[in-house]
Structure formats: C-alpha cells, structure tokens
Amino acid sequence: MLILTCPYCGVEADETELQAGGEAHIKRETVGSSDEDFEDYLFARQNPKGIHFERWRHVYGCGKWFHVARCTNTLEVFGTYSAQTTEPPQDIRDKISGKRPGWSWGIFS
Amino acid sequence: MSNAVSALQAKTYAGFAEIEEAGLRGMITLRGDLSSTKVKNAATGAASVDFPGMGECNCVDEKGVAWMSPDELLVMTPYADAQPAAEKIAKTLAKTHALVANVSDARAVFFIRGPNAREVIAKLAPVDLSPDRFKPGQFRRTRLAQVPAAFWMRDAETFELICFRSVAGYVFDLLCNAAQPGSEVGAF
C-alpha cells in the first residue's frame, strides 16, 4: 500500500484516497509537431523498474493534483511536490541522488 | 416556500456508539485566495468563529468554518441563515476573485457520539484515528467506505460528519453497521 503525503493539505493519504494520473512531466506536442512526436506524446509511456515520476490526485481529500517521485521496485517514496512545475525540484533530485547515485529518468538525472 | 427536510429526518441508532442524523445545516462553499484578509473576514464574519488553520475546523454550535483545501472553505450556519449569509459574503467579495455557493441542500450531517465513537470512524475511513493523531479541532476530508465524506471532532467523544445528501442513507447504514454492539475492536 502506497502512502503519499499531499503537498497541498499535508495529509498522509493512502492509495485508496488517491487517483493515479500516470507519468509526470510529459511535454505536450501540438500544432506543428511531427506525427512521430505527436504519437509519442499520446501513447508512449515509460514503465521503469526503479525510479519513476508520476502524477497523483488527492481525489477524496483536497482535490489537488501533485507530483510523486518513487521507486516502482521497492515502493520507496522519495518525495511529493507541487503540480506547478515542469521538472522535478532540486531537493527531490538531491534526495534521489543520495540514495540512488547516477540515476536517470527521461531527460532528468 | 417549500418545507425543507433533511435526508433522514434525524434518524438515530444506538449501537456501541450513538449515530444521529443531525438534521438541516446551512453550508456555504467559499473558494478564493485564503491568504486574502477580505476572504478570511467574509468567512469568519458569517460564522463568528476564528479562521481555521490548514486541516482544521472551528465551530460553535451550528456555526463554523472548515478548511477544505488551499483555496476552499466550508462556512456553516443554521439552515435558515445560509442563503442570506451566502448573499452577504457574495456582496462583500463582489470585487474579489471568489466563488460563493449555498450548498446546504446538497449535504447531510451526522453525529457519532460516545467513548468508542473513534472506533466507528476508524473502521470506515483510511485515516489514523489514534487519539494522539486525530484530535478535536482537526478536520479531515476523506472517504467513508465508497463515498466522499469529511469529519471533525466536537470534543473527545463526539464526531461530526458530512457527506453528500444523495448518499445519506448509505452513510447512515455504514455507520450503524460499524457501531453494531459486539463488533468493538478495542484498538484505542
């Protein structure tokens, strides 16, 4: 069972109080994109065994979307952070680096 | 004017905790910038209580203000006062970015009373209800079995719980079932 702390209301919410929103930090392709890029944007998702960045919504609580950095293998949660960002904040990246040196995920490391 | 009645009209159940549908209650949703003095004053002015901190509810009798999310409050009043109070808040905030809605008829309210009231809630919500983690004054939006609900403690032995009116019957049945004599867990 995942327990994620919602960064908006501070509640330690268990999985059943949340809604999974899939992969985080996806860049929207739009008018002018190539067919390949648009297809990737719509359908291609990472499915790592290890560090992953996701969107979750505190659906039964404050209703806000937020971001989570966690490990899909051990279920360790590195941290949760605001939805108002296009990349993982430095303190989250440092925390992951401390535990998993040399990690990378998409364009982030 | 129609004769307003609450969903279960004060139905009660005496289990190892006492369950009571609380009847009609005035509820106003107020969304806006909660750091704005104007928004704060509009809420506290209508409910005559202090402004709640994050995850808290301040209430006295039927009046109160609950912190619902970083941009949402629930203002409670006696049922008959809700419409005029909502209109007054809307007028006060006419030039402020805010949303005010009288949602009284969309909700149901329950009391769960008794020394084991905590146990009834703990059976139904994914919330740590140990006495050192959930105390009077704290407010929690969560789910109760399969439906959204919110609750807080009036005092050490009284929970007040709100849910959507459309699921009032389901929530009452849940609470009664969880409070069945003989089903005490004794966790706290």
Ligand SMILES: [Zn+2]
């Ligand atoms: Zn939340």
